[in-house]
Amino acid sequence: MSLKRGGNVVLKDVTARINEGEVVAILGPNGSGKSTLLKAMIGVLPLSGGSAQILGRPSTTRGVHDAIGYVPQMAAFSGNIAASAYETTASGLLTSTRLFTRAPKTKVQRALEFVGLGALSSRAVTEMSGGQRQRVMIARALVREPRILVLDEPFTGVDAATQENISQLIGKLHERGTTVVVVLHDLDPLRDLITRAIVMEEGRIVHDGPLPHDDLHADASESEDGKHHVNETIDQCLGNEIHP
Secondary structure, eight states: OBEEETTEEEEOSOOOOOOTTOEEEEEOSTTSSHHHHHHHHTTSSOOSBSOOEETTEETTSTTGGGGEEEEOOGGGSOTTOOOBHHHHHHGGGOBTTBOGGGOOHHHHHHHHHHTTOGGGTTSBGGGSOHHHHHHHHHHHHHTTOOSEEEEESTTTTOOHHHHHHHHHHHHHHHHHTOEEEEEOSBOGGGTTTOOEEEEEETTEEEEEEOOOHHHHTSGGGOOTTSOOBHHHHHHHHHHHOOOO
16 A cells, blocks of 8 residues: 655555454554554545455445444544534444434444443533543444444543553453554553554554564563553564564
């Protein structure tokens, strides 16, 4: 896959295959193309070269996105829309052929209960905390019961309790066989769940393989706050890379 934006090449001949049931972390420095790769994989951004397939079908195929739940960065969510948690979650069922009023109530409520917000379904999202808003967006992504969940920096701007809650949700989905692809800046919440890391640098994949879990748990890889930061892990991944 290749992708240009504003005349600049932001993805350069990228090839990646995500296997069903994996929990894949996309890592890299700011501006390396992490979020762009994620969006290109699921057809949110049009490619300038190559192609993307979802479950064996081109990402441009009608209806293929029903298999994907997408949680964008929090900055992409408008806090000015006075919709309830229920209405926001139900909007995840909207398609060109399905009316909002036909949204199955059981699916919507089940998604909210899964993220721990069943009792707050009528509350306006604008009145919720950042962590609660993020969980509403996850419920919205899960309301179709997708086979693939993709999340773009889900831990940014939320407190430690919400990070733990989201990690537990992803763990439950992984146990069910849901494929998870997530862009991360902080590995700590998910480090024990990640089965594979894709490291981006200047629009290219420079590492595609397992995380160095032994190193991640070593004292030498921890900063003063006890967290395993992405830059350190990227260095470890590249140090373990056997290909030139």
